[in-house]
Amino acid sequence: MKFSGKLVGLLLLGAGYAVAVGLMVRHVTQETRPDRVTIRVAQWQLEGGVRQAFAAMIRRYEQLNPRVHVELISIPDRTYRQWAQTQLVGGEAPDIIEYSIDYNNVERYFAPISDEVLKPNPYNRGTPLEGVPWRDTFLDAMANSDGFNVRLNQYYAATLTQHSMRLIYNRPMLREITGGDAPPTTYREFVALCARVEAYARERHLTLAPLANSKDTVIGEAMFIFDSASSAVAQRLDHRHVFGALTKEVALDYLRGEWSFRDPEMRIGFELLAELGRHSTPGFLQLSRDSALMDFVRGRTMMIVAPSWEASSLKELCPFELGAFRYPVPLQDDPAYGPRMLGPYADGRLATLMAMYLNRQTRHRAEALDFLHFITSVEGNQIFTDVSTWLPAIVGVRPSAYSRQFLPIYNGYIWFIDGSFLNLSGDDAIAHVRNNFFRLWGPEGRAEAYAEALDAGLRPRILSDLTRNLTVQVQNLTGGDSAAGAAHMAAGPAGATAPLALLPARLEGRTYQMLTVVHAEADKAGKAAP
């Protein structure tokens, strides 16, 4: 029996249609099963293990709660924001949504969970966290930008994980080259290891570099190294005496002439970055993250600069055993840099991530909240951590042996609250810092040339960033005015007992501070200020 191409096409089309109808019917029957409620959860983490971790959490949750069915929707990060906002605007969004404060409109789309965070998480019964307020079961007590929204003075999101930057290494290769498998613990040991790898490659005529790196991945590592080495400068910029400074404040300090990239204390940071570049894959500034991963997976480098969220994917991709260590920033005992160092350094701000928000329009608030409780309980977060090999967000949850290598070190100095000297006021300043990387890491790169180039062009870029930011801040203020006025009126004269729930005046004051400095700069430049 012969089949014509046309017939085959029609059969395929018919089969596709039948499958689609089947899926739709299954979906509809699930939705309409009267004995259970379906809630939907959306997230954008497609790295190895995360979707499986959600599947495992959902399986366990549905065992415990047979009348609730949970559907996971995973959307690639490139399109996620647009997708989520379209769903939210259209009133079709899932009940729980991974979201970021940077996407804005939090108060419009999501329900605060402030009333819940002081109550214990019911799924922690029988664990050491029994009776502990939900808020205090998170490693950061929800004191991250999504957990507690400072502008709205409300708790919003429950988080699942934390992250760090690490150098991941090929353990068998380390053994072969050095005879041991212990990673370096000091800066000098790290430099010596890199030299040894280079010598090994030279002797055997191998295409082998110490570090796989790329224009994408170098950024996080560079910020950690540079900010650690420049702690002395950041410390003196803590004018509010809170053991920290915001990037926009540090940018204002720059405009006020309180620091520059040519300050002597900055020099070590640039030298360390230059050294990192020398040991990285040649031409890494032209390479993407995927190229760096490929260099490492194929054994063309011994180490790779990687954030911990790549660790689960690397584990799936690499046919060899992996290890990880933190870039060892020089400490006070370093023979050359010691006198200027101010360590030990923290890996970053203690902030749990992967913020899951509760859709304001959910028809299943109780069930969605219950699922949030489960995935952030000791049991739920342990499942997440075990299956994904990502790090936990909940007190007492044990990371796997593999992910333990990525555990951030928080016992150390850190001065930036939300950024870095290399990640200042906004897009223009950040682009300026990155577009000049070639002056540091290009063929003719030098630390001094990079520092000079940064200072030469930074001021106008900070000004343009802050000017744009002022517009956004004022828009937020005015929007907040209407919402706060509405809340006051909705409560009625008897219900309202406190001043309007506006943005705290001290935070509005920061807008004025920015305006004051920007005006002064504009006056200096003879331009009209915004």
Add this chain to the structure above:
Amino acid sequence: MRRAPCLLLLLGTLPLVARAADAPTGWPALMRLKADDALRDFAAATPGRETDFGRAVALLARSPVTPEQVAEARGIFTRLADSGTDDVAQGARYFLGRIAQHHLETADPAEAARQYRQLLAEHGDSLWAQTALTRLALLELYPDDPAVTPAAAVAAGERLLAQARLPAAQSELHLVLADAIFFYRLPAAEALPHLLAAERLGRLDRPTRADVLVQIAEVLALGGDAAQARKFYTTFLAEYPLDQRNFMVREKLAAGVGRGR
């Protein structure tokens, strides 16, 4: 017959429905910044001062906010503020200040201050006036006049403390003053009374209280009062065991607190 209970139930709810129709219903939508929905709801509500007020507040939130919208809102607020003394009149006066402060294409700080002062003079104890107080303080602390020295600006802001009646307004005003003192790089010790007062008032949210405890301890340490500084560092450690700054605070305590950094 089976319909009778339903009918009775429906009739029973009629007074509630009627009351709901009387009250402007745009506020819930506006709380979520859904200004178009709010405008529609206010348009359908029974006309009255609160409905007019709601429409004007919603106009300030409807994107894109045009100068014509702001002008229309300003006209409504002016009429409402000048024709009564009720909550709506006070709210309208407050919003007239906010329009001049932030909503106009070119801000008019003098006009904003004038509106806030009038509100404080006429209804000093009201929630609207107490809300306006800290916004007036910002105009005093960050004047649009380079001739005003930082010390004079802070002094003008401090004079407003006498008008702060509600603890929440007092607390926020003290924090605003301390922040301005740090911004102008005035001696940190000048911020100390404000930080202490804000802490004593007990109105700080949890993250802000953590900051204030650290600030008080740091400023005390800078001033050489190691014993008092230690007390606040220790309070911070006890109340915020998960705060990352614990490391720095413990380092400070281990080093004997001391003067400076």
